[in-house]
Amino acid sequence: MTFLSPASAGRVRGLFHWAIAPLGDAGMYFVSRVKTTSEPTGGISPSQARELKRQNEILRRRQRLLAARLAQLDGQIESGRTVISRLFGRSQDVPVKLIPARVVAEDSLPYGWCRLINAGQKQGVSPGLAATTRTLLSDRSEKLPKNLAVLSGQALVGRVVESSAYSARLQLLTDRGYRVGAQVHRVINPRSRRTVRHGDRLVKLTPQINRPVNVLACGDGAGGIVAREVRLAYNIQPGDRLQTHPDSPELPVAVEIGTVARVLDDPKHPGMVTLEISPTADLPPLREVFVVVPTLAGLGQSGGR
Amino acid sequence: MRWVPLIIFAYLFALLQATLGKILTLDRLPIGPVGPDVLVLLAVFVALNVRHLADGMIAGWIIGFVIDLTTGGSAGDVTRIGPMAIAYALCVWMVFAVREAMFRDRAGPQMILAGVFCLAAHGAWVAVQSIFASGAGWASFGELMLQVLLSAIYTALLMPLMNFLLTPCRSMIISTPLEQHRRGRRH
Numbered sequence: 001m002t003f004l005s006p007a008s009a010g011r012v013r014g015l016f017h018w019a020i021a022p023l024g025d026a027g028m029y030f031v032s033r034v035k036t037t038s039e040p041t042g043g044i045s046p047s048q049a050r051e052l053k054r055q056n057e058i059l060r061r062r063q064r065l066l067a068a069r070l071a072q073l074d075g076q077i078e079s080g081r082t083v084i085s086r087l088f089g090r091s092q093d094v095p096v097k098l099i100p101a102r103v104v105a106e107d108s109l110p111y112g113w114c115r116l117i118n119a120g121q122k123q124g125v126s127p128g129l130a131a132t133t134r135t136l137l138s139d140r141s142e143k144l145p146k147n148l149a150v151l152s153g154q155a156l157v158g159r160v161v162e163s164s165a166y167s168a169r170l171q172l173l174t175d176r177g178y179r180v181g182a183q184v185h186r187v188i189n190p191r192s193r194r195t196v197r198h199g200d201r202l203v204k205l206t207p208q209i210n211r212p213v214n215v216l217a218c219g220d221g222a223g224g225i226v227a228r229e230v231r232l233a234y235n236i237q238p239g240d241r242l243q244t245h246p247d248s249p250e251l252p253v254a255v256e257i258g259t260v261a262r263v264l265d266d267p268k269h270p271g272m273v274t275l276e277i278s279p280t281a282d283l284p285p286l287r288e289v290f291v292v293v294p295t296l297a298g299l300g301q302s303g304g305r
Numbered sequence: 306m307r308w309v310p311l312i313i314f315a316y317l318f319a320l321l322q323a324t325l326g327k328i329l330t331l332d333r334l335p336i337g338p339v340g341p342d343v344l345v346l347l348a349v350f351v352a353l354n355v356r357h358l359a360d361g362m363i364a365g366w367i368i369g370f371v372i373d374l375t376t377g378g379s380a381g382d383v384t385r386i387g388p389m390a391i392a393y394a395l396c397v398w399m400v401f402a403v404r405e406a407m408f409r410d411r412a413g414p415q416m417i418l419a420g421v422f423c424l425a426a427h428g429a430w431v432a433v434q435s436i437f438a439s440g441a442g443w444a445s446f447g448e449l450m451l452q453v454l455l456s457a458i459y460t461a462l463l464m465p466l467m468n469f470l471l472t473p474c475r476s477m478i479i480s481t482p483l484e485q486h487r488r489g490r491r492h
Contacts, residue, residue: 105323105375110330110338110456111431111449112378116323161383175378176445177438221445222337284332 095252099123099291100134104167113158113175113219117289120166125291129160130244130251131170133281134288155256155280156180156244157289168291172283173257178219181248182227182257183212184275185241186234197233205235217242217257217277223284225258225277232271236263242277252294256280306360310477311351315371318344323375329459337452341460344368345423346467348393352400353409353418353468354479361401362394369393369426380431380449382438392426399425412465420461427453 044052101119119125133154158178162169171178186194186205193204203209213234215227230236242257262276322343330340348368355361369390376384400418407414431449471478 105320106327107377108319108322108344108372108375109342109379109427109430110340111380111427111452112376112384113338114377114383162377169377169383171378171383176380177378177382221448222335223333 095295097124097293097295099125099293101125101131101168101289101291103170103287103289111221112177113172113221113283114161115158115170115172115286117168117170117291118166119291120164120168122165123291124293125160125163125168127160127163128250130255130292131157131159131289132255132292133157133286134290155258156251157279157281157283157286159250160291170289172219172286173217173225173279174219174221174223174283176219176221180217180257181245182215182217182242183245183254184215184227184230184234184236184260185212185243186210186236187240194235194237196235212243214245215242215275220276223279224261225279227275227277229266229269229272230275232265232273236260236273236275238262242275249294251292253292306355306357306364307478307480311364312367314347314474314478315344315368318347318368319371319375334455336448336455339452339455339459341463342372342423342427342456343460343463343467344372345419345426345460346464347471348397349400349415349419349422349464350468350471350475351478352397352422353404353415354475355401356479356481358398358401361397365393365395365397366390380435380438380443380445382434384434385437388430388433389426392429395429396422396426412468415464415468416461419464420457423457423460424453427456 099119101117101123103115104118105116107114117125117131156173158170158172158175159180160168161171173180186196188205188207188210193206195202196205196209197203198209213230213236215230217225217227220226225242227242238260240260242260243254244251244257246252246254258277258279260275261278264274264276266272266274326343327340330338332338348365351364351368352361355364367390369392370386372393373384373386373389376389378384400422403418407418409415428450431446431453435443435446435449
């Protein structure tokens with residue numbers, strides 16, 4: 001005859017706990033309540049009463065201290081909630097409708113940057129509309145349950161140039177034919193502030209005078225974007241951000257395009273520079289996109305050019 | 306020529322090139338993407354094995370037309386349909402004309418023919434698209450031609466493999482392949 005060793009027996013019992021615990025909990029609650037109410041209660045002596053009074057006083061003081069501390073913590077929590085709400089909460093709606101689409105094919109030849117997407121006129125996609133990346137955002141560190149994810153457009157990827165009933169062709173922003181009016185937002189580094197021309201004088205760049213610089217961004221056909229003939233006086237530096245112009249009728253919201261990678265002197269135009277910009281979106285493996293349809297009255301869809 | 310199988314092959318090759326075949330494309334080169342054109346391989350295979358020039362040129366036109374239909378971007382504008390169809394038809398004529406002077410079963414000549422075919426067809430296509438492109442169509446012509454050259458070399462390297470894979474399917478595409486026709490004449 002053989003017996004399970006303590007280690008093996010513990011494992012087997014551990015398995016059986018799963019069968020016992022859910023049903024056993026309710027029974028044990030009932031047993032505990034019955035026993036508490038059926039306990040006989042007796043009187044106390046004068047010394048025990050004084051001791052209880054003293055302890056009661058100590059507990060009251062401690063309770064007041066804890067209440068004050070609790071009020072302080074409540075204030076901190078409320079302040080944190082405000083910050084979190086501002087960062088992740090519902091913001092003001094932008095006047096656009098988003099059409100989800102998926103890249104289903106590329107061009108046959110490698111000389112252009114175009115993609116075929118599986119949404120077309122039947123879904124409301126027409127030439128001229130912009131497209132952004134599609135990213136899942138979540139503040140949870142755990143696995144997300146179904147239907148609870150939040151979708152967000154993250155960066156511009158291009159525009160629709162051709163559209164048919166159920167598919168459309170997307171021209172990526174690195175294509176040689178892509179052009180978009182954009183704004184460079186200069187990043188202020190508190191440790192070493194850049195000098196810019198403000199009016200007639202050179203001043204340190206501060207948030208008060210840091211206006212976005214309007215540029216015309218074009219695809220370079222080699223996976224990047226360039227902005228030519230930008231005034232040297234703006235002192236744009238690598239690391240500055242390129243965004244779409246929020247007043248654009250095709251995309252009436254500022255969306256990230258890329259980051260300035262290099263600033264090159266323009267030999268043909270003294271006092272001007274050429275910006276080389278790296279796109280924010282990773283375009284070669286692009287898969288999920290949003291086509292952005294402006295919904296404000298009067299905002300037209302102005303063709304594919 | 307068996308036209309329906311040829312069209313099916315052209316479609317499958319275009320599908321392969323626009324989707325799965327993009328694994329072979331080198332996207333992050335400083336001059337721009339460089340990738341093989343597997344439809345060139347099909348066109349060269351047809352040109353090497355077809356019996357009549359007219360059949361070969363029509364087949365080349367069909368294959369080029371499929372590329373035109375599946376390509377949207379090039380020298381600064383949305384591309385036009387037609388240049389590649391004509392370029393392929395003319396390049397098939399070129400291969401047809403020189404094939405007798407080369408050892409067609411050898412890998413070397415096949416690679417040279419595929420490379421020259423790709424260089425000529427794509428070069429002509431890029432030139433025509435640059436002419437039609439508005440704005441800075443010619444500004445990037447040099448870079449595009451460099452891409453064409455590297456793509457042609459890349460395509461040429463794949464020709465022997467594709468010839469090996471297509472040879473068992475030869476009778477599916479071409480009703481009376483050239484060799485079979487010659488054997489029949491000898492007997």
